[in-house]
Amino acid sequence: MQNAAVFWDKVSEKYAKAPISDEEAYLYTLNKTRGYLKATDHVLEVGCGTGSTALLLAENVREITASDLSGKMIEIGRAQVLRQGVSNVNFIQADVLDADLVTESYDAVLAHNMLHLLEDAPAALQAIKDHLKPDGLFISKTVCSFGQGTPMKWRLLKILLPIMQFLGKAPYVNFMKAKDWETMIADAGFKIIESGNFPKKALSRYIVARKT
Numbered sequence: 001m002q003n004a005a006v007f008w009d010k011v012s013e014k015y016a017k018a019p020i021s022d023e024e025a026y027l028y029t030l031n032k033t034r035g036y037l038k039a040t041d042h043v044l045e046v047g048c049g050t051g052s053t054a055l056l057l058a059e060n061v062r063e064i065t066a067s068d069l070s071g072k073m074i075e076i077g078r079a080q081v082l083r084q085g086v087s088n089v090n091f092i093q094a095d096v097l098d099a100d101l102v103t104e105s106y107d108a109v110l111a112h113n114m115l116h117l118l119e120d121a122p123a124a125l126q127a128i129k130d131h132l133k134p135d136g137l138f139i140s141k142t143v144c145s146f147g148q149g150t151p152m153k154w155r156l157l158k159i160l161l162p163i164m165q166f167l168g169k170a171p172y173v174n175f176m177k178a179k180d181w182e183t184m185i186a187d188a189g190f191k192i193i194e195s196g197n198f199p200k201k202a203l204s205r206y207i208v209a210r211k212t
């Protein structure tokens with residue numbers, strides 16, 4: 001399988017143009033996240049992609065550091081910030097494991113649709129914990145292994161995934177159950193505050209946890 005940065009660089013333009021797959025779930029959890037953030041917060045987003053979520057949350061916090069492994073995603077994000085004239089979102093190209101981010105200086109860390117793409121999720125969770133201030137919040141949305149009622153399109157994609165990965169058309173994906181993500185997050189030193197699929201049919205698990 002190809003290097004993750006190469007894969008995400010390659011798909012960045014297409015990703016930027018793609019519509020949000022479940023807008024209802026996206027807006028619902030975005031508002032939930034707003035409820036957890038404070039106007040004084042410095043927030044770190046890991047795996048921010050093209051920064052659309054960071055831009056939407058910018059007015060709710062003091063500053064957002066939006067980071068991503070892919071230099072191309074970051075380029076698109078920086079162009080969006082310039083176009084929109086937003087002054088409190090800073091983009092940096094960085095792996096979630098990057099030691100430069102480890103400063104215990106963030107009030108909250110966001111990881112949306114990215115934990116399941118990591119080959120070493122426990123190491124990433126440890127790094128996220130290190131990025132956070134004591135009592136800081138970790139807010140994640142993670143695609144989980146599918147249950148009953150999953151749309152046929154997703155079932156087919158899962159079956160075809162190994163072929164797509166072999167051809168360089170899909171990234172590494174770690175399908176875990178929501179309960180197992182909760183356990184992994186708790187084991188990394190967090191207390192789970194909230195966990196659920198919003199709305200119920202959403203394929204992504206929304207988990208809010210506090211650094212202990």
Ligand SMILES: C[S@@+](CC[C@H](N)C(=O)[O-])C[C@H]1O[C@@H](n2cnc3c(N)ncnc32)[C@H](O)[C@@H]1O
Pocket residue numbers: 004005008046047048049050067068069070073094095096097111112113114117118
């Ligand atoms: C599915 S996209 C999600 C983007 C955005 N968070 C969203 O919800 O639209 C996954 C993102 O994670 C980034 N990513 C993958 N592995 C990463 C890593 N080890 N460190 C930081 N970012 C990573 C990819 O470059 C990509 O932009």
